[in-house]
Amino acid sequence: MEKGNFFVINSGTVESCMQDEPPLEKEGGSETAAGSCTSRSARGLLLNLYFNDLFGVSMVVPLLSHHIKSLGVSSTVSGVIGSMYGVLQLFSSTLVGSWSDVVGRRYSLLACILLSALGYGLLGISSNVYLFILARIPVGVFKHTLSISKALLSDLISEQDRPLVMGRFNAVSSMGFILGPVIGGYLTELEGGFYITSFTCSSIFILNAGLVWLLPWKENTATKRKNTAGSEENLAESHIQVLNQKNSSPIISANNEIMTWDIPQSLWTRIVSKIQKLQEVVRSRLWDILLIRFLMGVAVMLYYSNFALALEERFEMKPKMTGYLISYSSTLGALAGFLVGPVTKLYKNNTHIMLLHSSILTFFLMLLYSLMTNVWIVVLSASLFSISTTIGRTCVTDIELSQGGGKASGTLLGVGQSVTSVGRILAPLLSGIVQEFSPCGPPILGAVLALVAVLIMGTEQLHYTKLKKS
The missing domain is CATH 1.20.1250.20 (MFS general substrate transporter like domains)
Structure with a gap:
């Protein structure tokens, strides 16, 4: 209608x-x-x-x-x-x-x-x-x-x-x-x-x-x-x-006319340019936030990769009820966007600690979803999961912008999008492999990746603090 x-x-x-x-x-x-x-x-x-x-x-x-x-x-x-x-x-x-x-x-x-x-x-x-x-x-x-x-x-x-x-x-x-x-x-x-x-x-x-x-x-x-x-x-x-073509070759000529691209050459130029930009980011010691983005991104993708199928196999939940749960979680995720501002003020604009805490919460929620046999606990974990991931994504973007600086922030965001694209390729493959053992395999693997990201954040906290002071 x-x-x-x-x-x-x-x-x-x-x-x-x-x-x-x-x-x-x-x-x-x-x-x-x-x-x-x-x-x-x-x-x-x-x-x-x-x-x-x-x-x-x-x-x-x-x-x-x-x-x-x-x-x-x-x-x-x-x-x-x-x-x-x-x-x-x-x-x-x-x-x-x-x-x-x-x-x-x-x-x-x-x-x-x-x-x-x-x-x-x-x-x-x-x-x-x-x-x-x-x-x-x-x-x-x-x-x-x-x-x-x-x-x-x-x-x-x-x-x-x-x-x-x-x-x-x-x-x-x-x-x-x-x-x-x-x-x-x-x-x-x-x-x-x-x-x-x-x-x-x-x-x-x-x-x-x-x-x-x-x-x-x-x-x-x-x-x-x-x-x-x-x-x-x-x-x-x-x-x-x-x-997502920020690092491409120019398309405007000196006479302000649109130029027809040689697509294979343009594609090769962009690939080389992205590799060079990635090398610059790695040398600048900003690799940690990209690795965190990759690990948390793949973890969330693994969580959702077999969500409907796992609920049916574990709890015999009908597709209609699964649809209601997904829509309910999406609603909470959208509303969580309004919480980012107040939560940031509560943390005194320390997005690094916000990201650390939201990632820890995401880890425990994925573990809870994987191990619990009560459907209502699963619903509760799915509800909080939408909120924690929304806050986490916002924090990652903010850190990329702040740590990248005025000139490098765009490059860092572009590389971050490429990292996420690679995650979209790997997540279904990893999910399919671990599902051979258990329908809970993907979220368990996601929880492991989230834990690795949390450990990296903990060890790199001093580095973040030094960058912020400088």
Whole structure:
């Protein structure tokens, strides 16, 4: 129902803009008003597209481990398939980002949405493991719709309005993750439920493609690049940042014209550049925060990797109830964002101690979830886990920014994203291997990694203190 309401509202917005838009040949004020109307309708449509995307994906993702097991595949093979998806995402992000700069944001976004819809549609007919693998390939290569949407957003809003609009996008993403698992869990309990859920997700992506096609785009960015060289550089830079391509080769020529990239050469240049940046970070003794980010990131991924499947095997919990629990945890995680400020004041802005304490809490909660046989204790641990990980992620980002300094913070954040991407590749593989021994294997391994991160934080606390004083 909510998806329909979103579509109707924005259809009305688009239609009103098309009907009331004054001719551009008239006064400059009319042109400005028309551009403002188009910009508002585009932002509203992107907001709905963002919600629909996350809503659809969060319906399917919690059910993947259960479905692939129903196909008769071992946990190790399931982990290998999950890692393959991570590899495709990691290496295709650069190529899709370069391609979007060449063909334009609108057409690249449209193509990515349609090919992702194809992947989820194939997932709906995946009656064997080969069809399942085939279905994951287009999604792994082209599921960069959110990154391109953010790049489009940077075209449509001013730098002053960006924090407010991005805040709305983050709120919408939280709503998508909250509602998606509930609907997915409900649909899964129907006959052929997973296939219904997959086709529903595919239909949502097709709806998003229609929204992108209906939007009255105006190529204002081309005009801005011709008129304002400084604005052009800022826009291009923001696009690269959003697509995690901060260390790439230039795309703006000396004459302020967009250059067509040689994609293989650009990819090699970026790989070499990232290796050089990584060497600089290692030599600067900032490797510890990256290692902590990696260990805690993989630990959290292991916790969630077989969450729905483990609850069914350990407590015979139905998918609908699992969906309720995931949505409940997502709600707490979103609300925990409001606690970061007061907690930071309580710790007197000492984010290192905050990170240490939140990581210790995360370790004990993962251990509690793994060892307890009472479902209500598991629910309690899942509730607190969402809060501790939200605070921990915020602390890691803050430490990266503060310890990196004015010039190195961007590099450190970029390397941190690469470290997280590597974790997304390793986590499914490790999860599949340890699941061969026990459904509690992934969270137990995650607890071990979290404990290692805690020990590193304890030994490096003196180093943090010295850096802060300097």
